[in-house]
Amino acid sequence: MKKIKHFSVSQKVLLLFFVSIIFSILFSFLFIHFLYKELYIRSVKERLIFEGKQTAAHFHYGSLSEDIKEKIEWYNLISPYEVIAVDQLDELHQHFPYQIDYKHLISQEDEKKLSSGQYVVKEGYVHELDRKIVGAIFPLTHEQNLIGFIYIYIPLAEIPEVFSKGIPILILFGLIFFVLIYFVITYSIHSIFRSLRTIQTIAKEISRGNFSKRVPIQTSDDIGELASAFNKMTESLEKQDERKKEFLSNVAHELRTPLTYIGGYTQILLDEAYSSKEEAKNHLLLINKETTRMQKLINDLLQLNELENKDMTLEAEPIAFSQLILDSLELFAPALKKRNISIKTDLDDEIIIMGDMNRLHQVFCNVIDNAIKYSFENGMINIALYQKEKRAVVIVRDNGIGIPKKELDRIGERFYRTDKSRSRETGGTGLGLSIVKQIVALHNGTMKIESEEGQGTSVILSFPIVE
CATH class of the missing domain: 3.30.450 (Beta-Lactamase)
Structure with a gap:
């Protein structure tokens, strides 16, 4: 055709x-x-x-x-x-x-x-x-x-x-006028479309994966605003591309280590290069541990992808907030006892919020789990729930290792962990707080983290209440 x-x-x-x-x-x-x-x-x-x-x-x-x-x-x-x-x-x-x-x-x-x-x-x-x-x-x-x-x-x-006298004058001035208008419009078109051609050229570069170039902003009119918006879009795409590359790199890194362990110990078992059945059993336990860790990583990724889906909906219902927190705490009784960590609560029993029970339960399990993992033994975790300006505010504070100030802004990013070696020991994937952040946002809530290295960390969550 x-x-x-x-x-x-x-x-x-x-x-x-x-x-x-x-x-x-x-x-x-x-x-x-x-x-x-x-x-x-x-x-x-x-x-x-x-x-x-x-x-x-x-x-x-x-x-x-x-x-x-x-x-x-x-x-x-x-x-x-x-x-x-x-x-x-x-x-x-x-x-x-x-x-x-x-x-x-x-x-x-x-x-x-x-x-x-x-x-x-x-x-x-x-x-x-x-x-x-x-x-x-x-x-x-x-x-x-x-x-x-x-x-x-x-x-x-x-x-x-x-009109014998008027028509020649009209024609003369008309020609002069139209010639001037022609040059003005030609110049204007060249000026206007210069930026558009630049945008077109840079758009082609972006399609090839090059996000480094920007459109020069020479005017403050609609074309200038378009160029500014295009530059912002390019910056956003560049950041997304960087995050995608970082994400793929992190996924590869996270999977490479357990796969290396699994491959290495599987080969040992296949070659029967062990001295006793107990050593072989330990190798199998390590393979099982790394397999479980990979499964958790994949499940967390799938869950995070589901939460970031624009079509994601919540099964909202009225929730007694203090009871939700207490139910979440019951699951960690063995871990608290093992590390001899005390829990102190100050909860307002009258606060009711609208939310998805299972998702919010996941939020508090994750936050409490982190507080326990990164607390010192024989330490204490304080949990407070109160109302402030038509919002329910929850503060979970531990007195553990804390987070360096330079890393606070990155908390909640995918795969980001402040102590990678310790996270590996505890089985962390670096996705827990990313999931928490998404669930909180879906409930029109906010999450804020305050911390001081060596002094402890406070996770502050707020949600709209039912009046």
């Missing part, structure tokens, strides 16, 4: 410009025609009727004498108008033997109007004169008696004659 060639945006703008010029010229001619018809012809007609009335008013004699007709001949010499005076209407055809618009000069209806003392206006094209004329026939009366008729008329000038 043959590909249809489309106009570029700049070509469309130029086409629009030329179409505008054509319509402007068309409008100019229509406007000139309007001036000719509505102003020139109307003014000529008004002046002619005025002259006709004035002339007719002078004939107050009993009849049209030869002397009067001579005066009319003299008037024709000095006036732009042609005046014909006759005793009878039939004589008028002898002096003006032409048709107007191919019709007789006087119709029966015209005769009736003239007989009643009214004047008749005649306007139209005369073939013999090759132009339009405007005329009027006036009845002459003396003491209520009809003594004759005056026909006064004037040939109309053509449009070029009327």
Whole structure:
């Protein structure tokens, strides 16, 4: 199938410009025609009727004498108008033997109007004169008696004659105007589309995976705003690309270590390179531990991907917040006892929130689990729940190893762990707080972490309450 060639945006703008010029010229001619018809012809007609009335008013004699007709001949010499005076209407055809618009000069209806003392206006094209004329026939009366008729008329000038001086000036200034407009628009198009062409070029680079280039912002108009938005988008894509590469690198790293362990110890078992059954069993336990860790990593990734899905929905219900926290704590009784860690709670039993019970249970299990793992033995964990400005605030504070200040901003990123060796011992994947962060956000909540190295960490969560 043959590909249809489309106009570029700049070509469309130029086409629009030329179409505008054509319509402007068309409008100019229509406007000139309007001036000719509505102003020139109307003014000529008004002046002619005025002259006709004035002339007719002078004939107050009993009849049209030869002397009067001579005066009319003299008037024709000095006036732009042609005046014909006759005793009878039939004589008028002898002096003006032409048709107007191919019709007789006087119709029966015209005769009736003239007989009643009214004047008749005649306007139209005369073939013999090759132009339009405007005329009027006036009845002459003396003491209520009809003594004759005056026909006064004037040939109309053509449009070029009327505007003979104005049209050349109009054309000259019109050409100058359109040339100037053409250069202004051409420059504007070049200026506008320069940024768009740059955006197009950089967009192609982005499609190839190069996010380093930016569009120079030279104006503060819509194009400048577009360039700024494009740069922000490019920066966002660059960050996402960096995060994707980091994510893939982290996944590869996280899987490489357990796979190395599993591969190495499996080979030992296959080669029977162990000294006792107990050593072989330890190798199997290590393989099982690393397999479990990989399963947890994959499950966490799938869960995080599900939480980040825009179509993710929560099964919200009213929840007694303090009871949810206490139920979560019960699961950690053995771990607390093993490390001899005390729990101190200060919970407001009347706070109710709307949320997904299972998801929020997951949040507190993760936060409490971290508090236990990173607390010193014989330490204490404080959990407080209170209401502040229509929000439920939960603070889980431990007195453990803490987090360096320079790393606080990265807490909650995928795979980020402040102590990788310790996380490996505890089975952490670096995804727990990322999952917590997403669940909290889905509940219109907030998460904040405050910590001081060697002094402990506070995880502060807030959710809207049910009033």
